[in-house]
Every structure is written in structure tokens, then in C-alpha cells.
Amino acid sequence: MSNDSFNANETSFLFNWPSNLSGIERVALSAKGDLQRTLSAYFSHPISVARGYTSPDPSAPVSSASLLNPLEQVRSVDLVCRGRVVCMCTSTVRMTSPAAAELVLIDKYPIGQVFRSLGRAPAFQLLDVGINEDGKGLWRIYTLETDEFQCRIREEFPDRAMFHCDNWLDSTANTTQCTPFPMVDSGKSVVAH
Known part of the structure; x- marks a missing residue:
């Protein structure tokens, strides 16, 4: 599990990362409920949500959502940039207020936008x-x-090349050729410069 801490002078995010991840991969993997926004900044293009599977809406009314009567839903979406799938996401969501249930079940908001609409920053735990x-x-x-x-939430990034190739969005899904960013070995990971 991750350890996210801060004080007046320092912020730290600790996790037992696989040894061969790059810095930009760690940034994407540690996004705290704003992956769509983070990827949009990274690619400098909008990231859209392509809805996949959604379990049937709970039979209880939206207004009944509470800590004692939570409503749950399983859903899957793809995050897409310029026609390329950049992340496949499957989540189990639990709504314990009518406001959250309305955003999810009626307005069909993606997860990040639900938290933004509720005006609450979620507690994040990387498992x-x-x-x-x-x-x-x-x-x-x-x-x-x-x-x-x-x-x-489980997310899968289908191609690590997206984090290391300048022309990844322009290449076809089956193309492995790409123009890599210049890389420098920092001793711990490979860092793009």
C-alpha cells in the first residue's frame, strides 16, 4: 500500500514500485482520481470517456442512498485520446448519499467528475x-x-510506449516503431529529458 504524507516542508509518496518503471510511469500510476486530467495534460489533447459495461442500476431509488443503504454499481470505461485507448478502467463504485447517486446513476458522470462535482478531494490508496x-x-x-x-478501481495502460514515444498517438495500434524521447539513466529509473 502507498504512504502519502506531508508536513510544512516536505511531501512524500512512497510505494514499493517495480524497479523498471520510469518516472513518468510512476506519475501516471499515482494519479489521485484525476487520471483523465493528468493524461490530457501529458498528451496535450482532450481525453474522452468511452463507456463500456455498466451493471444494472440498483433497484432502490437514488434518494435512498446512505451509509446504511449504500447503492453499488460495477462499470468499465476506456479513456481515449485521438482515437487511441490510453487506459482501460473497471471499477466498483459505492454511493452513500443521494447527491453521489444522482451524479453516477442519473447524470452518468465518470468517477473523477463525481468527486469534482461533490467538491471533495478523495482519500487515495494505491494498493x-x-x-x-x-x-x-x-x-x-x-x-x-x-x-x-x-x-x-483497476486500470490498465495497454502500451508503455505511450510514456516514452513522442509520436505514439500518431502511430497505429500495431506499430512498435516510435521515436523515443531522449533518455537519461538517473540511477534509479530512466528519466526522459
């Missing part, structure tokens, strides 16, 4: 991170929680 067996992709599991809305 696990890994590299796919083929070495091509990355994944993470984490939780986001406020008193009104809790989520357990």
Missing part, C-alpha cells in the same frame, strides 16, 4: 501496481474514498 506478463502494458489497483462516494 498494487504491475507490468503485464508481455512487458508491454502497466496496471494498477487503488481506492478513492469520501464519506459520500467510494471506489475500487
